[in-house]
Amino acid sequence: MRTVVGAAIVVRGRVLAARRTTPAAAAGRWEFPGGKVETGEALAAALVREIGEELGCTIAVEQWLEGAAAIGTTYELRVALTRLVEGEPVPREHDALRWLAPTELDDVDWLAPDRPFLPELRRLL
Template structure:
């Protein structure tokens, strides 16, 4: 499912009390104000799971434990590919450092959020999981 010619990017669907955490981008300008699952690129020396735990600690100052991957992957432009894992908070509260805002979104609110295009393919499975 994953394309080895693309740089892997991982996102976290952090779950709490029937809601998922969404983070609002500030950069680049063309993406500012849109929402995403927080995360980032997988470095050559780490697994996708390790990368996601590291990225969440860097971006949100909290620790998560991954519980499984949502099905599929989505291209980001011509060079990157996104996978999204579900996780739960195990330490701290999310405080954005690279985003200007975070919010908890329920299954019924998923369509009210202006998600980045690569994040959208994961919403149907996430909606079912939240319900």
Template sequence: MQIVVGVAVVEEGRVLAAYRPGPDGGWEFPGGKVEPGESEEQAAVREIQEELDVEIAVGESLGPGVDISAEYRLHVYRARIVAGDPVPREHSELRWFGPAELDESDWLAPDRPFVRRLRPRI
């Protein structure tokens, strides 16, 4: 099974989300596939550099992975920005959410359990 990493960038009591456009779109934690020979943390750093043009420091895992499909499993990590300002290179929008603004229904289904786990820990 291919692992996909998502990154919950947390800063100043809020979390960064990226909007995936299209009919199946919604808010998600940005990230992507772990490449062969790469750790999940290394993939998170690379993907966020590619997608948001920022450098991050990866922190704790937000718990057990969630199946996206028969081929993919999502793991989400907490992180903080160490250099740069986020730019939406692959998403239609970026937005910072405070804990009270995290409505799971606006998020893609695989990301929702991580939203629940993260909300009390922002």
């Protein structure tokens, strides 16, 4: 399995959700932004790189949330609790961003692999 990393970027008790535009099956649904880990790349380094590319800001990984979620049969998703270090997130590969309070986490249509991380995230927020 290849690893995909996602960032639960937290600012003032709210977490950032990003709305996908592609592929068609995922368009309009929400996720923790991030991407694929390159061969030989550390998970945290991959996540910092992906967020820089996708959102134009810098994050720091605080801790990894428990578990991993399958994305089909080829990938697994790992999600980290992160903090914003520099810049403001700007969607480059998504069509919308939302800052969600713990009580708002169920207000968006999350992609299935992201959903298992919501209970732990809700507790941490």
